[in-house]
Amino acid sequence: MPILIDYPVVKRPHRTPEFTAQDKEIRTILCPQMAPIHFALFQAVFENQGYCFEVLPEVDREAVEEGLRYVNNDVCYPAIVVVGQLIQAMKSGKYDPDKTALMISQTCGGCRSTNYATFLKIAAVKAGFHHVPIIPFSIDIANGSTKGINVNFKMLKKMFLAFLYGDLLLTLSNRCRPYETVQGSVNALTETWINRLRQEILSNGKHRMTDFAVRIVRDFDVIELTGEGTRPRVGIVGEILVKYHPGANNHLISLIEQEGGEVVIPNILDYMLYCLTSDEQRKRYSHVPFFAGLKSSIGVRLIERQRDKVRNILGKSRRFAPMGTIRHLIRLAEPIVSTCNHTGEGWLLTAEMVELIEQDIPNIVCVQPFGCLPNHVTGKGVLKELRSRYHKANITTIDYDPGSTEVNQLNRIKLLMAVALQNFPK
Numbered sequence: 400m401p402i403l404i405d406y407p408v409v410k411r412p413h414r415t416p417e418f419t420a421q422d423k424e425i426r427t428i429l430c431p432q433m434a435p436i437h438f439a440l441f442q443a444v445f446e447n448q449g450y451c452f453e454v455l456p457e458v459d460r461e462a463v464e465e466g467l468r469y470v471n472n473d474v475c476y477p478a479i480v481v482v483g484q485l486i487q488a489m490k491s492g493k494y495d496p497d498k499t500a501l502m503i504s505q506t507c508g509g510c511r512s513t514n515y516a517t518f519l520k521i522a523a524v525k526a527g528f529h530h531v532p533i534i535p536f537s538i539d540i541a542n543g544s545t546k547g548i549n550v551n552f553k554m555l556k557k558m559f560l561a562f563l564y565g566d567l568l569l570t571l572s573n574r575c576r577p578y579e580t581v582q583g584s585v586n587a588l589t590e591t592w593i594n595r596l597r598q599e600i601l602s603n604g605k606h607r608m609t610d611f612a613v614r615i616v617r618d619f620d621v622i623e624l625t626g627e628g629t630r631p632r633v634g635i636v637g638e639i640l641v642k643y644h645p646g647a648n649n650h651l652i653s654l655i656e657q658e659g660g661e662v663v664i665p666n667i668l669d670y671m672l673y674c675l676t677s678d679e680q681r682k683r684y685s686h687v688p689f690f691a692g693l694k695s696s697i698g699v700r701l702i703e704r705q706r707d708k709v710r711n712i713l714g715k716s717r718r719f720a721p722m723g724t725i726r727h728l729i730r731l732a733e734p735i736v737s738t739c740n741h742t743g744e745g746w747l748l749t750a751e752m753v754e755l756i757e758q759d760i761p762n763i764v765c766v767q768p769f770g771c772l773p774n775h776v777t778g779k780g781v782l783k784e785l786r787s788r789y790h791k792a793n794i795t796t797i798d799y800d801p802g803s804t805e806v807n808q809l810n811r812i813k814l815l816m817a818v819a820l821q822n823f824p825k
């Protein structure tokens with residue numbers, strides 16, 4: 400006899416309206432913060448295309464509380480942070496709901512990041528903003544997934560440059576800041592370059608990408624430093640939002656610098672290339688439509704060709720080393736995890752740790768949201784293997800969620816730094 404299950408009736412949430420071409424003229428798009436340097440440039444890309452676009456400032460405790468109010472607390476910490484930040488902005492009274500739209504990232508993978516836009520829709524409806532359009536920002540946006548956002552080739556190219564320059568500025572400033580002779584000089588130089596690049600993007604300047612890269616590297620190459628190279632280098636890897644967002648990771652970069660370290664953070668473009676290689680890697684084990692695999696290979700080649708120019712410039716500098724390629728990262732991960740791990744940070748997380756260790760940076764902080772299963776598999780899950788392959792590896796994992804105590808995180812960092820300083824050659 401069949402067993403009848405009495406399923407509860409699930410009420411569909413109200414639909415929020417779609418962002419249309421007319422909305423472009425009247426609405427300000429609010430975007431949550433993720434990586435302050437990159438997103439300042441990202442904002443300029445949208446402004447250049449005629450959108451009224453605003454990236455919200457760093458998240459605070461109140462935004463997290465707001466997120467907890469509207470998103471179930473078993474949902475990932477990054478979702479709580481970004482939804483909370485957007486709802487907090489809407490409730491602040493600063494924005495007219497009839498003239499505002501909300502943007503949120505959607506990675507369309509096997510984990511909860513696929514549902515971020517739905518979480519935001521439900522939260523917006525509950526908070527009384529059911530008439531505010533929600534824009535899911537995914538890689539598909541370039542294929543016209545959102546009617547009102549027209550991502551043409553020019554815009555796509557500018558977005559790529561925004562992230563390329565963002566990576567460059569973040570890497571160079573982290574390399575120089577701990578040794579600056581004049582306090583605040585490195586952050587001031589970074590700020591100057593953000594403003595110049597924003598102007599270049601906004602004014603459709605005709606400078607070549609390499610002209611700016613040469614000048615940025617030259618400026619950071621000659622900035623006055625004292626005691627260069629006298630601190631142990633510490634890598635930060637992990638979930639993308641917690642890794643780059645100072646508010647979400649309780650200002651991890653500053654903390655490591657205060658404890659006597661120099662921070663190294665892998666590039667955001669590596670994450671994008673990792674997403675792009677997904678079809679190409681899957682093709683090795685399962686059926687992937689021919690054109691999907693081809694698109695992925697061409698995209699990777701185009702991006703890497705541009706990054707080669709920056710690698711050349713960095714290679715000629717006094718202070719800086721060129722970044723690795725995505726192909727190299729794939730080779731580093733392959734002996735440890737399958738490169739078909741494409742959920743969360745997937746194989747990239749393992750590859751970044753191996754790359755850091757091979758660059759003689761054995762001190763690594765692996766940050767992950769509490770309960771982030773994919774990153775626990777390819778982050779925490781591979782530590783035993785990494786330690787057995789690289790005996791000098793000094794890796795600590797830190798979980799972030801609204802309930803985790805800062806004292807616990809601080810203790811772990813202090814312990815990592817104590818070992819790092821002890822092992823650092825005097």
Ligand code: SF4
Binds near residue numbers: 476512513743772774
């Ligand atoms: S990567 Fe982790 S934190 Fe991010 S959506 Fe997936 S499960 Fe959540």
